[in-house]
Amino acid sequence: VSKQMLEQVLRELQPLCTVEQQFIEKFFQLSHDAADLQVLKVSVRTMSSPVPLAKEPTTQLLSEIFSCLEPELRGFLDVCNKVHPFGCLQVLVTLNDSIFEMWGSSSALPSSFLNSVLGNMLLLAKSSFNKCIGTLCKEIEETKMPSKMKGGILPSVSRFEEFVSFSEEVFRTARRRGELDKAHLRLAVSVFSSINSLSSANLKVNTDMVMMENFHHIHCFLCQKKIHCLEGKKREAKQRYSEHMEKYVIKYLGQPLEKLNHFFEGVKARVAQGVKEEEVSFQLAYSKQELRKVIEKYPGKEVKRALETLYRKIHKYLSPEENLLPVVWHAMEQEFIRQYQEFEDLIQRCYAGSGIAMDFTMEDLLSYFNSITLSN
Known part of the structure; x- marks a missing residue:
């Protein structure tokens, strides 16, 4: 309604x-x-406030006749901004489009006075829009994860x-979207910062x-929206999602074979230190006897049970x-297979001819994962 x-x-x-x-x-x-008219044309084309024509009598007279116009417009825009939390977006788009339409549909040059007033209103609208984005960025960055939240999508995301969904709808038919693209990038930086802050959260x-x-959620969302200015952030989100999945997988996979993993980490450390x-x-x-003791703790059925728990x-x-x-x-599964192959390789290299082997084979391991996947 406010837009109309x-x-x-x-x-x-x-x-x-x-x-x-x-x-x-x-x-x-x-x-x-003629020179004044050119100034007006350039000012609207660049969407900036026109150069004041102090000695132009027509503008001076109109300013006196319509002295209340600019204050009234300011008040009206303020009301429009408050109709919706993101009302400033609609005001900015409407002003931009109206000015373009004004210059594109009329053969007669619009009033220099009106051009000056609307230029000021446009600057005001841009200022309100930037303040809104600044407030939203701060809100996103300072949003705390609820204490009882056990995961899932963060409120900041x-x-x-x-905002992105609403703004894209508002700007769907807009003539210009430069301001929105800048806002999207600012907000994307803020939401990434919000997620990164979790690393220090308890x-x-x-x-x-x-x-x-x-x-992952942000990457999927940006894939769906296909916003050109956020292509870089979409790729970054995918990269970060992959990095954290790798960390998550490696951390949790240490648990099913924790002692075995710890033993072979020690073996690798000795080799790295120069031990043949x-x-x-x-x-x-790291004797053969110690290796056998560790392997005995991981019979096939125990490994499968540990994977089911995981x-x-x-x-x-x-x-x-x-x-x-x-x-x-x-x-x-891929990481577990990689670890298994690494353990087998270390046994072959460091305990050759000992006859020591894991209690379960690669085929057993694949069947464990397949069984768990099918039963859930």
């Missing part, structure tokens, strides 16, 4: 001011200088999406999991809306 009212006000102002200007010019035998759930889900591979088994802490835990904490469980579980 503002459009109507602007439509009615043009003929009113133009007719009055024509009357004054005719009555007082005044006319525009939802707020970002709300969460009850895995931080990488929450960050993974939120970056064939001499590692002579180290007391699956249930992941299922419990991942938000169903993002549908990341199959993706994460597949990534865990």
Whole structure:
């Protein structure tokens, strides 16, 4: 409603001011200088406030006749801005489009006075818009994750999406969107900062999991919206989502084979320190006997049980809306296979001829994952 009212006000102002200007010019035998007209054209084309024509008598007379116009317009725009939390977007678009339409549809040059007034209103609208974006950026950056929240999409991410969706609809048919593109980038930086701040937060759930889900959510949202200025942020969101999924997977995969993983980390450390591979088994802490003890703690059935527990835990904490469980579980399977192959390789290199082997084979491992996937 406010948009329609503002459009109507602007439509009615043009003929009113133009007719009055024509009357004054005719009555007082005044006319525009060609150079002045060019200034007006350039000022509207660049959407800036025109250079004041201090000595232009027509503008001076109109300013006195319509002395209340600018204050009244300011008050009206203020009301329009307050109709909706993001009302300033609609005001900016309406002013921009109306000025373009005014200059494009009329063969007669619009009133220089009206051009000056609307230029000032446009600057005011841009200022209100920038203040709104600044406030929203601060709100997004300072949004705290609810203490009882166990994961899922952050309020700051939802707020970002709300604004982007609303603004894209408002600017859908706009003649210009430069201001909006700048705002989108500012807000994207703020929402990324909000997610990054989780790394120092004291969460009850895995931080990488929450960050993974939120970056994934933003990536999917931006893929859907196809906003050109946010293509870089879309790629960054995908990269960050992948990074945090990798961290999440590696951290949780240390648990099913924790002692075995710890043992082989020690083996790799000794080799890195210069111990020959064939001499590692002579180290007391990494002897063949110690390796057998660790391997005995991980019979096949225990590994499968540990994987089932891991699956249930992941299922419990991942938000169903993002549908990341199959993706994460597949990534865990790939990482588990990589670890298994690394363990087997280290046994072959550092404990050659010992006859030591894991209690389960690669085929067993694949069947464990397949069984868990099919049963859930």
